[in-house]
Amino acid sequence: MGILIALEGLDGAGKRTLVEKVVRELRALGRTVATVDFPRYGRSIHADLASEALKGEHGDLAASANAMAVLFALDRAGAADDLRDLVAANDIVILDRYVASNAAYGAARTRQGADGDFAAWIAELEFERLGLPAPDLQLLLDVPVELAAQRARLRGESDATRALDAYERDGDLQARTGGVYRELADNSWQGTWWRVTANADPAELAGRMAELS
Ligand SMILES: Nc1ncnc2c1ncn2[C@@H]1O[C@H](COP(=O)(O)OP(=O)(O)OP(=O)(O)O)[C@@H](O)[C@H]1O
Numbered sequence: 001m002g003i004l005i006a007l008e009g010l011d012g013a014g015k016r017t018l019v020e021k022v023v024r025e026l027r028a029l030g031r032t033v034a035t036v037d038f039p040r041y042g043r044s045i046h047a048d049l050a051s052e053a054l055k056g057e058h059g060d061l062a063a064s065a066n067a068m069a070v071l072f073a074l075d076r077a078g079a080a081d082d083l084r085d086l087v088a089a090n091d092i093v094i095l096d097r098y099v100a101s102n103a104a105y106g107a108a109r110t111r112q113g114a115d116g117d118f119a120a121w122i123a124e125l126e127f128e129r130l131g132l133p134a135p136d137l138q139l140l141l142d143v144p145v146e147l148a149a150q151r152a153r154l155r156g157e158s159d160a161t162r163a164l165d166a167y168e169r170d171g172d173l174q175a176r177t178g179g180v181y182r183e184l185a186d187n188s189w190q191g192t193w194w195r196v197t198a199n200a201d202p203a204e205l206a207g208r209m210a211e212l213s
């Protein structure tokens with residue numbers, strides 16, 4: 001039985017890049033590793049609807065923080081059995097975004113903190129009602145909001161498929177989301193969190209993860 005690790009952070013923080021490096025290091029240490037990215041674009045109607053809404057489609061869908069959160073939650077619910085199978089078959093399963101993304105962005109959108117109703121509603125919806133497996137560890141890739149925004153912008157300029165969406169264009173939302181993420185980590189929301197900085201050493205991080213498996 002393996003462990004489930006969720007990597008969290010702002011748009012453009014460098015989560016995907018860090019996951020790739022850490023996975024290489026973990027495999028070099030002899031660990032079996034699987035990864036899943038949320039939202040599951042192209043594989044989940046809920047993820048695709050959420051993405052389209054953030055690009056301006058589907059009327060006023062994106063105006064509702066709760067409606068957007070339900071779409072992201074239903075995307076994950078569709079992967080719950082796969083997640084359990086992956087954890088059974090691997091030493092470590094790393095998720096690029098998980099339930100805390102919904103708590104952080106939704107709380108920030110509704111101008112609440114990590115201890116507010118929105119984050120509590122997400123925990124109840126996703127872990128209790130939809131039965132998603134709880135992560136053994138959540139990592140916050142805690143980079144300055146300006147750096148994350150710059151990386152997201154440069155990526156959008158060089159890759160037309162990654163043009164900035166409504167959340168990425170909203171600098172105030174990104175700043176508030178960063179604040180909620182730090183509160184979630186400080187409050188150990190739904191379990192243990194580690195904070196990882198922008199210049200974290202992937203080999204050192206992989207070594208610490210391997211010790212847990
Ligand atoms: N450590 C780094 N140094 C320099 N550039 C980086 C670093 N990490 C990521 N980047 C660059 O920043 C951009 C965003 O990185 P990445 O796609 O990994 O972020 P992300 O957190 O997964 O983003 P999102 O959540 O928006 O999908 C990419 O163009 C990537 O090449």
Ligand SMILES: Cc1cn([C@H]2C[C@H](O)[C@@H](COP(=O)(O)O)O2)c(=O)[nH]c1=O
Nearest residue numbers: 011038039072097098101102105167168
């Ligand atoms: C999984 C998930 C994502 N979000 C937010 C975070 C981003 O701003 C967008 C799209 O995600 P991506 O990683 O940039 O592709 O949606 C969210 O609010 N809730 C979630 O559960």
